[in-house]
Amino acid sequence: MHIVAMGGGGFLMEPGNPRLDDYVMSLASNRSPRVCFVPTAAGDSENFIVRFFTAFAKKDCKPSYLSLFKRDGESLRDFVLRQDVIYVGGGNTLNLLAIWRAHGFDQILREAMADGIVLCGVSAGSLCWFECGVTDSFGPELKPLTNGLGFLPGSHCPHYDGEPDRRPTYHKMIAAGMPGGYAADDGCALHFENGKLKDIISSRKAAKAYRVNLVEGQVREQPLLSKVLG
Helix, strand or coil: CCEEECCHHHHHHHCCCCCCHHHHHCCCCCCEEEEEEEEEHHCCCCHHHHHHHHHCCCCCCCEEEECCCCCCCCHHHHHHHHHCEEEEECCHHHHHHHHHHHHHHHHHHHHHHHCCCCCEEEHHHCCCEEEEEEEECCCCCEECCCCCEEEECEECCCCCCCCCCHHHHHHHHHHCCCEEEEEECCCCEEEEECCEEEEEEECCCCCCCEEEEEEEEEEEEEEEEEEECC
């Protein structure tokens, strides 16, 4: 069971650097995987969808996308379980979770994960897999998200180096009682296998990940060793 949580990067943030996307595809069981983009968090942004197909049309794969705003009558479960990779885009994590749960899509994803389908995503598509974390879903001020899917334990903060308020806000939230977890810079991804951290990969040397926990009343940030791809 694979989940790849990208703090930032992929085709949406690094269109000229396909390393993270290629790494995700390498985890699929098929050599020419079926990759489905889920743009729920951005309200099915046409711009995001076009950018997805532009990027993945160049790869040896079968790209598609899934809309939960314009349903075509096909069984969600049947469609999802035919895929090899589910790739979740960025946007509003709070809205994403509400829409997914209304459609029962969260339970379908859990079944897909157990079936060996690779789950991945960037930004909101990274945060959603955890129990909780840091989000801008409520407005410009960063606030805690407390109702993540819980496929992965603990908390998460994407864009750790990409926005100046991310690091101090995450530390404050953990000091206030949020479970410890993982932070990831833009260009860095956390690869979990069967719920355990297996690898940390990055698309560039400066991109890093961190374990952040409360230890004896103090927030401790531990840099984690990452592999630079390419």
